[in-house]
Amino acid sequence: MSSDSIAWPQTETAAHPFLDRMHEWVTTVDHKRLGILYIIYALVFLLIAGIEAIVIRIQLIRPHNDFVSPQVFNRMFTMHGTTMIFFVIMPVLFGFANYLIPLMIGARDMAFPRLNAFSFWMTAFGGLLLYFSLVGANGLYGAGNAPDVGWFAYAPLTSRTFSVGHSTDFWTLALLVSGFGSIGTAINIVATVLCMRCPGMTLAKMPLFAWLNLVMAGLVILAVSPLTAAQIMLLVDRYLGGHFFDTQAGGSAVMWMHFFWIFGHPEVYVLVLPAFAFASEIIPVFSRKPIFGYSVMVGATVAIGFISMSVWAHHMFTVGMSASANTFFVLSTMAIAVPTGIKIFNWLATMWGGKIEFKTPMLFCIAFLFQFLAAGLTGIMLSVAPFNWHLGNSYFVVAHFHYVIVGGILFSLFGAFYYWFPKMSGKMYSETLGKVHFWLFLIGFHLTFDFMHIPGLLGMPRRIYTYEPGRGWDTWNLIVTIGVFFQAAGILVFLGNLLWSYFRGKAAGSDPWDAWTLEWLTPSPPPVYNFAVIPAVKSRRPLWDLKHPADPDWKFE
């Protein structure tokens, strides 16, 4: 049975006036449209935060450079970090979750469509609020405009004394508002996955994508809420004269660190679990094999979720905690490598003996596997407290977490873009441009972040706006900055590919990859109601069963 035999005839709709179409998008409660809104919104902020990264790297290309002032440099790294975490990666992952989860579990929408729209607009206004600081933060103080306290905003930098004007307030409120949006989305994802599955889809038959996003949503609930609480405390300190983080009145600056990282570390897993989810869907399809060790994958995911709640203080080894606290956080941090390693072996075992097709999504996933492993290994190095005392707050740490976020999460995300672009747009992307993007970005990534480890090992601290020549850092910084331009070129090719393919690409058909999960049962793009008849499933690969009636999966699961 060929893949297009289950296509649904495209219904032609008359073109609406432009304003009507805009109105439809703004008032939509459809999970697919909201998903696309999340994704486009994140891509816009990706460009903005990317430009901020380029400014940072141009400033550091050579010693004693004066491309930007120290004040602007501080704003750049603060805005870059905050934007990338809260307004690029989280929204884009929520976008994919929104778009795909109902399709994958055979539902017509999320559990709460209007809450879904509310969550998106909260997140969107959060991002606008952060960037409104460029206009509105001066206040009457003539103080700096954008937030400049770093993305983790340690006390007492955020106190009234050291942060006059309103830049820190904009930072706090932006995170508070988008945090409400994130909590709303997380509630929606949990309710959708638990309550909206189609007949026959037990928890053990869900696609791994749904499982990983379920755990991700649980982590959002347990991680973003403490951040919300901490932001409320900061507002109390700044506006009502409270003393939570005011050391002169007996408060504690270290308390802020704990509260921030209780959010901050699970947040890493909030970001990486959806990346795992993409890989878990893409790798089997392009290896032409079912995922290896499904139940172990689920178990490992839940284990990661649990352990990630108890590792936060490994961000604080240099603060000077007690020896027993250090030991606990060293061991718990190392323990998380076990379930993560299980996952890597499972993906490898899925590829092993498979008939691998090196299409663009698969290339990105293979790079993700390798780079995420390397990022995990530097993570284990940093989890050793004495080693961390040497390298805490150095460029080694910056290189490590960019290896996770760019080399791991972003690569997997690009794979997801290429894999699901035909479903979302109905058009096939250009494979050539996709490969150009892959190689440009791969070269750029390794030039930048491989070589960034070395100045870190040589003692270069993070967040310095310039440095003295002759410390052995110069050449490395030059190479790092050159890599950034390769990455920027790759991103431009990527965006060009999306736009060109959307307008000029070939029709993709409902199932271009001969895949196995329910979203490929719908036409591309799917109609508003997703499924005319709610499907019933008997195995983890319902489309395999449909295409191979003589040899269905459910006989063997």
Added chain:
Amino acid sequence: MNGTYIPLQQQPVPPQLPERGQVAMFVLIAAEAAIFTIFVVAYIFYIGKSLTGPTPHDVLAAPIFYSICLLSSSLTIHLAVKALRVGNVGIFSKWWFATIALGGIFLYGTATEWHRLIYREGLTISTNLFGTTYYSLVGLHGFHVVVGLLCLTLVLGFALTGRVKQEHAYRVDVLSLYWHFVDAVWVVVFTVVYIVGR
């Protein structure tokens, strides 16, 4: 097959899935519990760390009567939902009103306590660390009581205009979960602020 749709399978399995409203409320409660946990941890950590007075021992008195009011409102809301399940809207409205009244009495108690603390004892949110943590934690709980009372009053309005019927028992039940949570948090706040903290 010319583009016709093939329903995937054979015999449909009757869905045995949890109700989405209850699931969502439990997840919301988990998120709220995480927020309260951070405030409670901050309160406990800062006990006795104020550099100036007044101290909790000097100025706090356990609001036992008002606490009993709030906790018994959990019972009245339970009885209200139970009455609605069997379709008795009249009894539902009476118990529902009793719940709102008990919540209102609790809020009045907090208001008088804060009035006394601010005007007689001179303790505000910026006086010392105790003031900061006390008003934040008790205020956060009070805020949740206010939100709960607004929702309850909305439902009472619907009930009095005859729009609440037996089939809404499930939705009202979801709201009652939130109210039970607000009551349960008060047990923790009361213990921490008025027993441990003094």
